[in-house]
Amino acid sequence: MDWQPIWITLKLAATTVGVLLLIGTPVAWWLAHTPSRARVWVEAVVALPLVLPPTVLGFYLLIALGANGVVGGPFQSITGSSLAFSFTGLVIASTLYSFPFVVQPLQGAFEASGKTYLEAAWSLRASKWDAFLSVASPMAVRGYLTAIVLGFAHTLGEFGVVLMVGGNIPGKTKVMSIAIYDHVEALEYSQAHLLSGGLLLFSFAVLLMVYAFNRRLPVHVS
């Protein structure tokens, strides 16, 4: 049994979710509160990965991250290594690909609690940052949970983008979904069964836990 694809997959999903939360939170906050007309444009861009075939996204990413690409070129001249066909490249690709799955639940949660509670917090001597941490964030806890689970699960399940951007380098960019594909191609059905069944059970268990936990959360924002 080759554990490497499993390990890479989990590492990729966890890293991606971390990056997504860091970037997605301010974007979702801005979308939820801005009166700017640019909002609809940003919303449309954020939602693009939902409708585009992963190969389209993967194709453009491959060009951008490649040695002559707008991102990959400067990266290579600074670090001396390529972004395409690397784990870092995979994280960038997954982050873009799973972006709407994190931004949308967060935006919904921030919109649901609205500005009213923030105003109350400000009037109680909380600065904007303090009010975000002590009121908006705990009130959005369900949104965060949904965002984390969807972001993680969606990264686990991607295939097209990682194949285009990451290639299929064992020990480096070969994730579970690609390993399963390889096993099927090679008619190694028992190994394919093991990985597929494992992924199925794991995904189900995570979702079950989240939904059960979500029900018990005390915060209901009406």
Next chain:
Amino acid sequence: MSTIQSRFRIQYKQFELDTQLEFPDEGVTVIFGRSGSGKTTLLRCLAGLERSPTGYMKFGDHVWQDATHNTFVPVHHRPIGMVFQEARLFPHLTVRDNLNYGYRRIAPEHRKITFDQVTDLMDLHPLLDRRPQKLSGGEQQRVAIGRALLTNPQLLLMDEPLANLDAQRKQDILPFLTRLRQEMKLPIVYVTHSLSEVLQLVDTLVLMQEGKSVATGPANEVLSRLDLAGKTGPSSVGSVLTTTIAEHEAEFGLTRVQYRDQSLYIPEQPLAVGSSLRVHLLAQDISIALGKPVTPTSVLNTLPATILEIGPTDAQGSSVNLKLDVGEPILATITRKSLAHLKLKPGMQVYANVKAVKMVHEIEEY
């Protein structure tokens, strides 16, 4: 006496707020007007939740906003307590943690009003460990008031805190507000569309109309201005008298109250002799007689009065408002026919028959 000075101008799509105000920074100032008159926007400007681009605001000696010097003290640096129309209690915190939210954020040396004092004053002990969602509307609003008080504010701003409550809940909260006024020397600015709600509290009245403050001054002065009679709404045309309970006539179910050297009989009140009570005299409940009645009459309350002013005819053309001096200025609505028949002129000595004296809870909303 120090004051709160402000000047705000904000242009919205459908509406413009344009006010210039100065009122004492003590007692209860009521901002009164119909819905859409801009009173909530004005309060939000005072709090710093809205920012008028050319605004100015000074609280006592402290400038909170001055557009010409680019000064704007953000909300969380203003020593205010704010009570919103909806309680806005944080749903993820217990009542206790809600109360402590602002209290923890002020410097320990500013904690003059303590947690125990507020829970006593607002009667919150039984609620402390509960979640806001499990409280009734009235309980939530009491917690919200307590939470604002615990920030030890120098100015309490209240935006229709009773508007979402039914009549019974209002009656439950009003005594707390009265206690607040009596026990804490805290200036309060109170926004409402219902004057009756705050009749026992109001000291200064600001009348708002279409985004402008059309009158500011001591409540009775503003209410008895003839030129504003139509603007305070039908049931509010009238005057407020601050009286003292003189004696109870239990056998008739009456209480005699006094103001200056005059007496009025009102339905018996559960208040001690010597305590103060404000009563509302509606203009429509006051009629005029040229002399003291010689034959017995059922009217108990007759006050000697001097006609100060005769107002313009109302829209239907049938009645006019008179401003009378009965020791305090009050308004009376009579028909134009009576005005002509009695040949009433300013300066005449007459008698005002008061058919009814309204208590706070008897006044209808409009």
